[in-house]
Amino acid sequence: MSDKLISKIPGGPLENKWKKHQSEIHLVSPNNKRKLEIIVVGTGLGGASAAASLGELGYNVKIFCISDSPRRAHSIAAQGGINAAKNYQNDNDSVYRLFYDTIKGGDYRAREANVYRLAEVSAAIIDQCVAQGIPFAREYGGYLANRSFGGVQVSRTFYARGQTGQQLLLGAYASLNKEIAAGTVKSYPRHEMLDLVVVNGEAKGIIARNLVTGQLERFGAHAVVIATGGYGNTYFLSTNAMNSNGSAAMQCYRKGAFFANPCFAQIHPTCIPVHGEQQCKLTLMSESLRNDGRIWVPKKKEDVEKLRKGIIKGSQVPAEDRDYYLERRYPAFGNLVPRDVASRAAKERCDAGFGVNTTGKAVFLDFSDAINRLGHQKVAERYGNLFDMYEKITNVSPWEEPMQIYPAIHYTMGGIWVDYNLMTTIPGLYAIGEANFSDHGGNRLGASALMQGLADGYFILPVTIGDYLSKKFAEPKTDTSIKEFDEAEKAVQARIDRLFSIKGKEPVDAIHKKLGNIMWEYVGMARDEKGLKTAIKEIRELKEYFYKNVKVTGTQFEFNQELEKALRLEDFFQTGELMAIDALNRNESCGGHFRIESQTEEGEAKRDDANFMHVAAWEYKGEGQEPELHKEPLNYEFIEVKTRNYKD
């Protein structure tokens, strides 16, 4: 193991590690908490819940978001639900099973201790959220209802219609508002972090741009928490919100935080297919639809032709001529296989020429059997808002015709490397939620992103950050007039000046689309050595092209969305290149990362545990230099590592 990657996983049996750790790490007394300042960047589930909980504890918190309100964070768009090991259904669920499903779903590339802790605190998240007044779905007796998600055989997902992320975020945002009102948290909306400030090797603050005035502002603290989500928008087209970006993580990476498993990106199987060149965003249809929807393509090519020409509709293909390929290939899990498996199976059918729309890149998700079995009302209760949303976008009613879906980039499992305390390789810098790498391995299970964001924010970080801060309370408030802040601000100003000085002809988005095409083509659902080398070369060329041809309109000192996008795109080049480098290095198929060279005879992903059972953490070595790889071996002490099997 690299001596720079100290994971700090406590010893002892798996089920005692977190309890033991909690009882052993240092505390900060209430009078000392008042002296300490913490910066939280991002207001999604992780950031909002962390800031609220830290505020309750008595720390002085500053929270930053790029939107006009913390409530806009993209956690709000999560539809289906949140997992918790409550076993309210008496279906033999347990902390161990949630842990096991998550490790297995992640294709044995996540840390045992972190995942077990996640499963352990999951039940308390539901308690907390109910206490906040989140209107989860209820059974007629008044008890909480559950549903199933992919990759599991129990019902452990709690939900609020198809708006679970919205409700959980509004709960965390309400707690945040409570603390803002109490004065423990100060909120900075429409502020974008543009650099991390490191003093004597420790994180001490940030440089942020006020997005309304355009001024660069300095903020100091005793610790900095990154909760800025993932980097799916590297692909331009994804299910992420338009403003979601991986820039804060890249800023930390350039300041010395290692970046782990960048190639692990999740491609979600049920998104509305691309409709044309003018599109800028892909819309997810919740995985919960796979509880009752059946996925198929025609068995016969002639039916495919007729569908593409619009001669027949999906509903007119007779039952015996439909290939329910997930049920055929994976009888035990059927339509509820994990996301990576379902996505690859859709691609396989479409590549074989069975795609059902004019682009050849769509499969059917059909509710006709569910409507017959359950009746209109039950289906409407479960999925009504999703059906409406689909119809609004496509002008086709899922009540009459099967939905068309295709995989799209959705979530990134990779992220900033963190130890068991969620601290990065820079002391005092923490990363939580999707921004870190720790819990989902090579593939995240459905309804687990919300669980992780809230576990980190409510229950883990507020405890673990005390261990570091217990040594810091004697330090005075960070002075933002020192040279480290001067230098960081100057560097940001130089970046901005450079962008305005280019005066090219091409809009930022047009170049971002080109990056997206390279990423989807070579770093998408199937990757190989040749393609990845091409991707690295083309990304570098495109970056050069950007610095010659981009046109950033307006000025710095105004509300300027073109400048915001240009700054983010600079970081997407770096993220994209790092993803390709990592994907090239990881010469195995695993979770969402599929290397064409590494597959079984049946075309299933083939892991290489002997060579790749590790976290690949990359260290920045300077502009134009190759990053250095550090490996954190994954030791599975408590479960047996197997080949994933969703067939029987």
Add this chain to the structure above:
Amino acid sequence: MEFNLKIWRQKNAKAKGHFETYHISGIEEDASFLEMLDILNEQLVREGNDPVAVERGCQSSGPVSFDHDCREGICGACSLYIDGRAHGPDDHVTTCQLFMRHFKDGATITVEPWRSAGFPVIKDLVVDRTAFDKILQAGGFISVRTGAAQDANNILITHDQAEESMDAAACVGCGACVATCKNGSAMLFVAARVSSLALLPQGRPEAKRRAKAMVAKMDELGFGNCTNTRACELECPKGISVEHIARLNREFLKAKFSD
């Protein structure tokens, strides 16, 4: 499809605004309204925006600023007043879920920001909605500390109660209710939060304080009074019912009587 877009341009909060008209063509029927604006902006960037030229009175003021984010109708960021209606001509959608097939080919479309004393313009079509945050900070929460909660199933809530609470909780905080109200009232927004929490046992202990504090803050921030025109309900992208305003009024009166 092609359109003439008459768009409100305003340099900043202090500047005087004006309309500019742009022609746009080659728009797909399935494109969303915001994708159409993206295409317009790409065109405006390419055509050039020399700030000096703008000073000299050149027609284009560069790309149009507008708030947007999730493009799935849930974040509440998008906020346009289109042809005299909040979120445009389709019912119960946010602007990002409005598609060009709802417009006539060749139409002139007027696009304005939310216009309300409570929401000052920041630039072009972007307004400042931090007043909504402030109203919620006044009491739109349940005061539970992290870690203090009992087992979730110890609080029984009937199916219908949860559903009704959820109807109100669906509010995305976009501000269409305020923008569409002739009084610039934020009653539907406030009512949605008060009602959602008042319907649940967890929300009862603070119900009185919450209703009073949020209404007082709304008044303080310059939002108007409710005169029951019900325009808000019609334009709410989530179809939130004015029945929640009735519940807010009951909660508010109960609180006042017990003073």
